[in-house]
Amino acid sequence: MVAGCTTYIVNVQSTRECQVxxxxxxxxxxxxxLVLRHHGVDVTLVEKRATTSPQPKARRFHVRSMEIFRELGLAETVREAARDLAEHDRMAVGRTLVEARQLPLRHPTGSAGEPIEISPELPCLVAQDVxxxxxxxxxxxxxxxxxxRTELTSFAQDADGVRAELHDHRTGRSSQLRASFAxxxxxxxxxxxxxxxxxxxxxxxxxxxxxNVYFHADLSDVVRGREFNLCQLEHxxxxxxxASVDGRFRWVFMASGGEVERDWPALLRTVLGVPAPDLEVRSVLPWRPEMLVADRYSDGRVHLAGDAAHVMPPFAALGANTGIADAHNLGWKLAAVLSGEAAPALLDSYDAERRPAGWFAADQSSRRQLDVTAEPDPTLADPFVLAAGGYQYPAGAFADGPVEVEPVTEFxxxxxxxxxxxxxxxDPGLSTxxxxGPGWALAVSDDPRRWAANDLPVHRLDADFLAPGEALLIRPDDVIAWRGTDPTAPAEVREKLLAG
Ligand SMILES: Cc1cc2nc3c(=O)[nH]c(=O)nc-3n(C[C@H](O)[C@H](O)[C@H](O)COP(=O)(O)OP(=O)(O)OC[C@H]3O[C@@H](n4cnc5c(N)ncnc54)[C@H](O)[C@@H]3O)c2cc1C
Structure with a gap:
């Protein structure tokens, strides 16, 4: 498999090539x-900036994103990078920071109020710049x-691929790259x-x-024992x-009103309630919550993902999490088409599935406010549904027929x-x-040998939601593509879905 920057295929016109x-x-x-490499795809990524984000921005990664990192073999590495904020999952409120008190943590519960485990992973608080x-x-x-330091300056697509013009800001040179998809x-x-x-x-x-006022100040003594993710200051x-960025020295204060030119060091000392002699403001960024979703996620061989496809207020911490789920959905489909396992029409399901999911996340986010004391609104989606990526696709690459509707206001x-x-x-350590991922699988409630002809990994699942003799066909992105009792059906369904 061709991989890495040093193994480009270079053709006679000196145009580099890659699959995506x-x-x-x-x-x-x-x-x-990462998802594309997990599926063995030859991928080139270009980024015009010299470095990764200098701003902490996103900090909360829900269980669904952690499940995706788990599949990529990265969950432990991410958690290790997140160790500074390991004990910071609670919210807090007070007039000033010194007066603030922690609020109780909400845990997922079942219909009888019993605690339930919704994922093999816990959510993770880690700053985007980490x-x-x-x-x-x-x-x-x-x-x-x-x-x-490499910028896409223009591109064109034809029936066979995408031709990209790239400018290398380090060398000042431009070059072409040809890819099957972008x-x-x-x-x-x-x-x-x-x-x-x-x-x-x-x-x-x-x-x-x-x-957003990003500042440094040693507040470790002030917050010790009252660690928080977000502390609402009502001064x-x-x-x-x-917002805790590392829980000790790095902080972001989010204030309403677009006034950038204020005496932020003085105001911060007032709302913190401590002299904080070492306080240093690093940046003051104005922003406005917006809810916008692209009208199409795909155009020929080019697909949009992340903020390019959807922007939403950060109040449900869904922006990056929704984008990570886009990548997971698109990655296996591109890989299946590139390997010839699937017809190009499979890629139509990316827009059919992820655009409504983007609308759902953006709609839910824009109907929330930043108020850590507010009780959950029962007319909105349950926060654990959002956290577990529990959105049911209305159309896409799954079996036809009547589909039972998944509720969103309860988990x-x-x-x-x-x-x-x-x-x-x-099994211990092995979740459904x-x-x-990266392949398909079957979860069955009876003898796995009954399902062997499907030529897929079969796992026996003793679950309350599966009737005797029932099985689930699971796509590489953990989405259930089919459910039924006919042991010859999964292979046929899978073949039909891959044909688009
Ligand atoms: C205050 C705040 C708090 C947030 N909190 C959360 C949270 O807790 N959880 C959450 O899920 N989300 C959160 N978000 C949202 C999250 O930060 C974004 O959704 C996420 O960063 C989007 O990632 P992206 O990769 O899609 O886009 P970006 O991070 O914007 O990356 C796009 C990149 O493309 C590069 N680029 C652009 N044009 C070119 C070109 N022509 N050639 C090469 N490179 C190019 C840019 O330089 C940039 O680096 C928050 C956002 C804010 C502002």
């Missing part, structure tokens, strides 16, 4: 490259060609989306302007929320078609989420 070009080296582009270098290194180690993970302003003429729809701005001088996964397989332990 990923544009953008943020969280989503890097995850896309996580991105981990993913970048992992992508390189996995054999992706990762080229920072993934635009080039962020909210996505030059690729604009070049394709893809519009966005949605509520647009969904709240007033805000500023009238500058109400806002304080009640039941192995329904077009949803993520619910987590159950099959571990049996598919």
């Amino acid at each position: 070009l990923v544009v953008g080296g943020g969280l989503v582009g890097l995850t896309t490259a 996580l991105e270098p981990v993913l970048r290194q992992a992508a390189q180690d996995a054999g992706a060609c990762v080229r920072f 993934v635009a993970a080039d962020g909210a302003r996505s030059p690729v989306r604009s070049a394709l003429g893809i519009d966005r729809s949605g509520r647009g701005a969904v709240g007033g302007p805000n500023v 009238p001088a500058a109400p806002g929320a304080l 009640a996964p039941a192995g329904r078609i077009a949803t993520r397989i619910p987590h159950r332990w099959l 989420l571990d049996i598919a």
Whole structure:
């Protein structure tokens, strides 16, 4: 398998070639490259910046993203990088930081209020500027060609592939790269989306302007014993929320109102309630919550992922998490088409599945506010449904026929078609989420030998939601493609889905 930057095929016109070009080296582009390498795809990633994100931005990675990192063999590495915030999952509130108290942690519960385990992984709090270098290194180690300081300046596509013009800011040279497919993970302003003429729809701005003040101050003594993810500070001088970036020295204060030019050191000392003599403001970034989703996720051989496809307010921590799920969905489909296992029509299911999922996440996010004291709104999706990626695809690559609808206002996964397989332990350390990816798998409730003719890994699952004799066909991205009792059906269904 061709992999890494040094093993390019160079043809007579000096055009480099790869199977998939990923544009953008943020969280989503890097995850896309990792998923593609996991499936053995030759991938080149270009990122115009010299470094990964200098801003902490996203910090909360839900269990679904951790499950994807688990499949990629990265969950432990990510958790190790996240160790500074390991005990910071609670919320807090107070007039000032010194007066703040921790709020109780919410745990997932079943219908009778009993605690339940929703995933083999726990959520993870890790700042984006810590996580991105981990993913970048992992992508390189996995054999992706990762080229920072390299900008996509233009592209064109034809029936056979995408021809990209790249500019290397380090050498000042331009070059061409030919790829079978391209993934635009080039962020909210996505030059690729604009070049394709893809519009966005949605509520647009969904709240007033805000500023994020990123600062350094040693507050470890102040927060010790009251560690938090977010602390809502209600001081009238500058109400806002304080986010732990490393829980000791690095912090982001999010204040409403778009005023950048304020005496932030003085205001911060007031809302912290301590002199903090070493306090140093690193940046003040204005931003506005927006809800916008691309009208098409795919155009020929080019597919949008992450913020290029959807932007949403950060109040449900879904922006990056939704993008990581895009990468997981798209990766196996591109790999199946590139290997000839699937027809190109399989890729139509990327838009059919992930665009409604992007709408759902953006809609849910834009109907929430940043208020850590608010009780969950029963008309909105259960936060654990959002965390577990429990969105049921309305159309896509799964079996036809009547589909039982998965509720969203309560966490009640039941192995329904077009949803993520619910987590159950099959053996110590082996979850139902571990049996598919990079390949397909079967989870069966009876004798595995009855299903052997399907030529797929078969796992016996003793679960409350499976009737005797029933089985689930699970796609490489853990989505249930079929459910039934006919032992000859899974292979046929899979073949039909791969044919598009
Ligand atoms: C304050 C804040 C808090 C947030 N908290 C959370 C959270 O807790 N959880 C969560 O899931 N999400 C959160 N988000 C959202 C999250 O940060 C974004 O959804 C995520 O960073 C998007 O990643 P991306 O890779 O799609 O885009 P980006 O991170 O924007 O990356 C796109 C990259 O493409 C590059 N690029 C653009 N054009 C080109 C080109 N022509 N050639 C080469 N490279 C190019 C850019 O330089 C950039 O590096 C938060 C956002 C903010 C602002």
